[in-house]
Amino acid sequence: MTTAICRQLGIKYPIFAFSHCRDVVAAVSNAGGIGVYGGALNTPEQVEIDLRWIERQVGDKPYGIDLLLPMSYVEVSEEEKQARIPAEHRRFLDGMMQRFGVPPLDPNADQLHGLLGDTKFTPEQNAAILELVFKYNPKVFVSALGTPPAQLIEKAHARGMLIGALAGKAKHAIRHKQAGVDFVVAASYEAGGHTGEIGSMVLVPEVADAVAPLPVLAAGGIGRGRQVAAALALGAQGVWCGSVWLTSTESDLLPVMKQKLLEAGSDETVRAKCFTGKYARFLRTAWSDEWDRPEAPAPLPAPLQTALIADYIERIAASAASGKVDGSTGAGALITSPVGQIVGAMNVSLSAREIVREMMEEMTEATMRLTEVFEEAG
Ligand SMILES: Cc1cc2nc3c(=O)[nH]c(=O)nc-3n(C[C@H](O)[C@H](O)[C@H](O)COP(=O)(O)O)c2cc1C
Numbered sequence: 001m002t003t004a005i006c007r008q009l010g011i012k013y014p015i016f017a018f019s020h021c022r023d024v025v026a027a028v029s030n031a032g033g034i035g036v037y038g039g040a041l042n043t044p045e046q047v048e049i050d051l052r053w054i055e056r057q058v059g060d061k062p063y064g065i066d067l068l069l070p071m072s073y074v075e076v077s078e079e080e081k082q083a084r085i086p087a088e089h090r091r092f093l094d095g096m097m098q099r100f101g102v103p104p105l106d107p108n109a110d111q112l113h114g115l116l117g118d119t120k121f122t123p124e125q126n127a128a129i130l131e132l133v134f135k136y137n138p139k140v141f142v143s144a145l146g147t148p149p150a151q152l153i154e155k156a157h158a159r160g161m162l163i164g165a166l167a168g169k170a171k172h173a174i175r176h177k178q179a180g181v182d183f184v185v186a187a188s189y190e191a192g193g194h195t196g197e198i199g200s201m202v203l204v205p206e207v208a209d210a211v212a213p214l215p216v217l218a219a220g221g222i223g224r225g226r227q228v229a230a231a232l233a234l235g236a237q238g239v240w241c242g243s244v245w246l247t248s249t250e251s252d253l254l255p256v257m258k259q260k261l262l263e264a265g266s267d268e269t270v271r272a273k274c275f276t277g278k279y280a281r282f283l284r285t286a287w288s289d290e291w292d293r294p295e296a297p298a299p300l301p302a303p304l305q306t307a308l309i310a311d312y313i314e315r316i317a318a319s320a321a322s323g324k325v326d327g328s329t330g331a332g333a334l335i336t337s338p339v340g341q342i343v344g345a346m347n348v349s350l351s352a353r354e355i356v357r358e359m360m361e362e363m364t365e366a367t368m369r370l371t372e373v374f375e376e377a378g
Contacts, residue, residue, distance in 0.1 A: 014238030027352035064140030168196020190221030192340035208235030225362020266344025277305030
């Protein structure tokens with residue numbers, strides 16, 4: 001099976017795997033799809049280490065990179081952000097840490113990679129990461145938020161890369177097309193991470209029609225082959241999945257977090273602002289319940305909410321990583337991760353290669369079933 005974008009990239013399967021975990025990226029590229037490395041949470045030094053590692057693993061197979069571009073966030077210094085955080089919000093979080101018995105960070109311990117990563121989204125840091133995109137050899141470059149600027153599109157094209165951007169609405173997709181991107185990722189309501197308000201059943205055909213003949217990848221709620229078949233039927237040329245890799249054997253999530261995802265049902269996510277200040281879908285845990293309490297302050301607008309919670313999330317991650325908590329008490333009850341509604345189908349930890357294989361097998365079965373239906377109908 002193949003689509004035009006698969007042929008352009010030289011990949012066997014129309015599966016684009018978004019992941020912050022380099023092992024997942026390399027595994028999916030090696031399994032016949034394409035891994036796209038989310039660089040937004042890492043320092044330039046770490047991004048460089050990871051890109052070099054991925055290139056060694058995948059050889060001449062293609063991989064991609066996804067970044068938050070400089071023009072898509074508010075340029076505010078860390079000091080300014082901290083100064084704008086109301087004392088009430090810190091009191092609320094201090095109280096939460098106390099009630100859940102989350103100890104302060106050990107200043108002598110190595111910094112963990114918390115769920116919010118260790119980037120400060122400064123213009124300098126972003127510029128340094130962007131340089132790496134052109135120093136290394138990704139075949140795909142995706143803008144996480146907003147339309148990529150014209151010079152960047154030109155530069156990517158000059159290097160033979162395909163450049164794409166995420167869109168939660170047809171009008172955003174049209175803006176991306178007018179700027180000259182090569183494909184659009186239609187990110188629907190069901191998706192993990194930042195999400196729009198439109199379900200995939202409506203969004204994918206709407207975006208596909210709006211930007212035709214540009215290729216569209218369907219994102220949100222896809223983790224099984226029947227969903228891949230449905231996405232192709234809706235007019236997509238491939239699928240862009242983020243959540244499904246979180247419970248893979250390669251995923252670097254903390255074991256307690258992985259276990260919570262394996263046990264969660266599809267009704268156990270929330271779309272709320274208490275993670276980043278913008279609507280994002282993540283696992284419903286004590287963290288989101290706490291922000292829903294009547295006495296809780298309203299989440300701050302982006303990027304202040306992330307600046308507010310970063311240290312507390314780090315504390316929660318450090319305590320959860322200590323192995324002294326289970327998923328239902330203390331930091332284990334609070335810990336969460338961006339994840340989409342597909343979490344309900346993520347019940348067994350498989351390797352990324354097995355996930356790709358199962359998806360393609362189920363897609364083939366679904367397609368054959370449909371063919372039989374049409375044949376019977378004459
Ligand atoms: C843990 C996690 C982190 C994410 N971080 C980013 C990101 O940094 N950049 C980005 O473009 N999308 C990010 N997303 C969204 C994905 O690109 C993708 O749109 C989404 O995962 C698709 O829906 P699904 O989660 O149902 O597969 C993230 C998603 C998850 C689950």
